[in-house]
Amino acid sequence: MKTKLVMLFILIIAEPCFAQERNFRFNPGKVWLDDEHNVINAHGGGMLYHGSTYYWYGEYKQGKTVLPEWATWECYRTEVTGVSCYSSKDLLNWHFEGIVLGAEKTDSLHDLHTSKVVERPKVIYNSKTKKFVMWMHIDSADYSKASAGVAVSDTPTGPFTYLDSFRPNGEMSRDQTLFVDDDGKAYQICSSEDNATMYIHLLTDDYLKPTKTFTRNFEKKYREAPAVFKHHGKYYLLTSGCSGWDPNVADIAVADSMLGEWKSLGNPCIGEEADKTFYGQSTYVQPVIGRPDTYVAMFDRWKKTDLPDSRYIWLPLTFEGDKPKIIWHKDWGF
Template sequence: MRKNLFLFIALFSLLTFSCGQKAADSNKDLKMIVSGAEWFDTDSNRINAHGAGILYHDGIYYWYGEYKGDSTYWNPKVPSWECYRTEAGGVSCYSSKDLVNWKFEGVVLESNLTDTLSELHPSNVLERPKVLYNDKTKQFVMWLHVDSHDYAKAAAGVAVSDTPTGSFSYLGSMRPNDAMSRDMTLFKDDDGRAYHVYSSEENKTLYISLLTDDYLKPTGNFTRNFIDQSREAPAVFKRKGKYYILSSGCTAWDPNQAEVAVADSMMGAWTVKGNPCTGKDAEITFYGQSTHVFPVAGKEDAYIAMFDKWNKTDLINSRYIWLPVAFDENGDIEIAWNEQWNPDQVFK
């Protein structure tokens, strides 16, 4: 009897382990995006790519972002706002084919550790990197917000590479169109033209600037938009001939209400449509701030909106919020809160 009892326990344990193992194996295939959680790369290291942008090239998604240092401090030389920051660690890059599993490709624009006068020195500010591929020059072109430690420089930097994973060569910075440039994004239209979109005039006005054919400089053709409305964190995308700008208000590191505007031309005029976010904490953008919106390759009407959930006193531990964008029959958008979702199931 005792022997049979031990045999039963052994068989039960084996069966339980087998079922549990099958459940664990199936969970590996769920491919869930979980907003606000810690995200890890394929080497099980925490993903460090903030203020990010996505480039899709030759079947692979490339995620570029701010590579933040592990120590956050407050800069007392900027009394006008809570200037928490970390040492600038350059621009990181991760690659993926499924938008869930991300491989660390390295720091593709490195900070300059030795030259204190370099714009890439860790004591300065490197934010919101975005990368486009130029079909004419066959170069990958990066623009980013380059600033001094006190945010007084307010410039845009440019770097180039022959491959998406770098390393990128830094070409220098400018104040495009002789105007301040802070929070920014890039947008490449269907005709190959590229645009630099950036907060200017002490973040009170959003500029849209057409770039030269090589994407390295402004052409001088630009428009001033949302004048005195204090919009930042722009994210631009296009759908069915309509252009969309998603942006936030200016409340430093603290979240606020998102806003979307729509136009028939990239240069405007823009019609403000209000807050597209719905669900829990929609009035403060789910505790996030917009950084990029991108289409999912090979899927119709499939777009993902990316947000940073800033942790101002521990910036390296800021989290990521990615949500699908929905459209109604009029082309108006909705970004609904969804704590976890599967891109393969949402975008069929």
């Protein structure tokens, strides 16, 4: 009995040592653990703020990274697992909500089959239909399909029901993001024409399809990895160049409207390796709710030969006058 009491006392005293420590600062490029001490797995992701909670959606990469024998470029890949979702109240500490859109394991013709490509999932909420709408890049293993896929759910944590894939307005759609304006109108922004041109499509009122209204932007500039946000009435579009999994120089552009003329402001990154975007690639820019003029720029630091070990680089995006800047910090907080 004494031995049992001593062991119980030791466990009670030691229990806090096994609890997951809370995160108080961002550490770009370091391993990031969720509240259950597992590595966060949400690559090429996007963010949704709904009901006082942030939801982070991304590619759940698992298993061996391979380069297909037929590859003529470095199209390293893992088998499709699905889209993951994490929830947080503070952007620092995350809880894994699960795989909210899973892979198809038997039907090899299905868009979500493990042999296909599912990238850059983004989720927006439609206040009219009360549906959560996910768009993603759907592709064949050789990237020739170049389509957008759509799924819906009644809750932010899924499960999402996959609807279909298509080429918006008949044009290619690869790296992509979504943006909902203050008036409720939603837009899909994607790399098209073999990545040479970026398209912006106005979506239907239910956010499930593109309308016939769209613009062609940055013709023959070869930009990808779009991330859009709005600041003081102007629209900003952060992109990367096209260099496969390898880093390159970022660019940010500004416009007076989503379907207006975009003007490049150059590279917003400042600090060591700024010309390589700190070895990252843009994926989303999230306003910090309750903190005016405060934004978090989200990047992926891809590890092309071991994609599940790719890291996240989140940095503060600030403004100097009307020009945005992203300064490297090895660790930082609000």
